[in-house]
Amino acid sequence: MPFAAITYDIKPGYEKEITEIFTGFRRVGSPVVKGDGGEEAARILATAVFIRDDTMVRVIEYEGDLDAVARHMATQPGVEEVEKKLAPYLSRPRDTSSVEGFVATFRRSLLTCMAQMSVRDS
Incomplete structure (x- = not known):
């Protein structure tokens, strides 16, 4: 399963406040991401958020089409809420x-994956 990581440039010293924003995060109702025709285009398997100093990184484990994942995330109320609170x-x-x-922001913030390994790949 591939991973994607996107960065956020944040003001240092607000780790506590940013952690509180993610504490109340509303998860999506289903991991299934639908394509334009209603077919399953991807699945979001897991997410994690990391922070240090002036950088925050959201890691997404997914399968399928990453652009579909980005479009799906753009319409999720919980993601919209977090983006507004992070501003x-x-x-x-x-x-x-x-x-x-x-x-566009998702693509611009995407880190290049250098390597990934999983026991599931064996």
Whole structure:
């Protein structure tokens, strides 16, 4: 299963406040991501968020089409809520108010995967 990691440029010193934002995160109702025609395009298997100093990273384990995952995340109320609450703590604003803006920001924030390994790959 592939992983994707996206970065957020944040103001240092707000780790507690940012942690509180994610403590109340509303998960999506289903891990299934639908494509434009209603077919299953991807599945979100797991997410994790890491923070240190002025960098926050969201890691997503998924299967399927990563662009479909980004479009799906752009429409999820919990993700929209988190993005709004994070805005005051960002050192570089993120345009996530529309699906197009969210997807563009997602792509721009995506880290290059150098390697990934799992016991499931054996």
